[in-house]
Amino acid sequence: MQLVDSHCHLDAAEFDADREQVIARARAAGVRRQVVPATAAAGWPKLREVCRAEPGLHPAYGLHPTFLAEHRPGHLTELEAWIVRERPPAIGECGLDFFVEGLDQVAQAHYFDGQLQLAREHGLPVVVHARRAVDAVIAAIRRAGNGSRLSGVVHSFSGSPEQARQLWQLGFMVGLGGPLTYERAQRLRRLAADMPLEFLLLETDAPDQPDADIRGQRNEPARLRRVLDVVAELRG
Numbered sequence: 294m295q296l297v298d299s300h301c302h303l304d305a306a307e308f309d310a311d312r313e314q315v316i317a318r319a320r321a322a323g324v325r326r327q328v329v330p331a332t333a334a335a336g337w338p339k340l341r342e343v344c345r346a347e348p349g350l351h352p353a354y355g356l357h358p359t360f361l362a363e364h365r366p367g368h369l370t371e372l373e374a375w376i377v378r379e380r381p382p383a384i385g386e387c388g389l390d391f392f393v394e395g396l397d398q399v400a401q402a403h404y405f406d407g408q409l410q411l412a413r414e415h416g417l418p419v420v421v422h423a424r425r426a427v428d429a430v431i432a433a434i435r436r437a438g439n440g441s442r443l444s445g446v447v448h449s450f451s452g453s454p455e456q457a458r459q460l461w462q463l464g465f466m467v468g469l470g471g472p473l474t475y476e477r478a479q480r481l482r483r484l485a486a487d488m489p490l491e492f493l494l495l496e497t498d499a500p501d502q503p504d505a506d507i508r509g510q511r512n513e514p515a516r517l518r519r520v521l522d523v524v525a526e527l528r529g
């Protein structure tokens with residue numbers, strides 16, 4: 294089994310004490326690689342160090358919408374310099390969050406549009422966060438694509454099947470993880486059961502979004518196996 298955790302915050306402080314063991318458990322569970330998306334510019338150097346320390350860790354640099362208070366207009370310029378110098382496999386985590394109160398939606402759109410622009414110019418996929426904002430994300434991708442095709446993933450997808458289809462048509466995948474292991478997540482479980490596999494990426498979003506078996510605990514990339522098992526069960 295060779296798995297990729299497409300979304301894992303391995304650089305988070307929650308893993309500072311035992312990061313090597315966490316990675317070893319992931320490898321033992323068949324998780325060979327992890328995409329590790331950034332949250333804010335101040336964290337990029339640590340993210341780079343964490344990913345350099347072990348093979349199979351791939352950093353994505355970006356400006357996460359819920360960390361809006363830490364972003365400055367100049368960070369988009371800095372991000373481009375990091376992209377050119379570090380050649381990451383993706384830009385992110387970027388996107389829109391209309392769930393968390395007090396996050397200026399205009400400012401969020403400014404950073405998201407700027408990162409989509411960089412993705413287009415540098416030919417990189419984007420790792421997108423969309424919380425209560427899938428329609429706005431789809432609209433922004435359409436605008437930014439402007440004829441040329443963007444690609445990427447809307448991670449921890451929680452929208453409707455119609456919204457998923459629109460994303461696939463735009464060249465985007467959906468990322469599914471711990472939330473689909475909860476029986477009450479009917480819509481998500483139906484999507485995992487029915488969707489075309491070529492548009493599905495597995496993720497943990499560790500240390501967040503623990504699956505139902507470790508509810509309330511720190512999530513870790515080895516748990517990707519549980520997500521895979523549930524998807525397999527749902528699809529028969």
Ligand SMILES: [Zn+2]
Nearest residue numbers: 300330386498
């Ligand atoms: Zn994330």
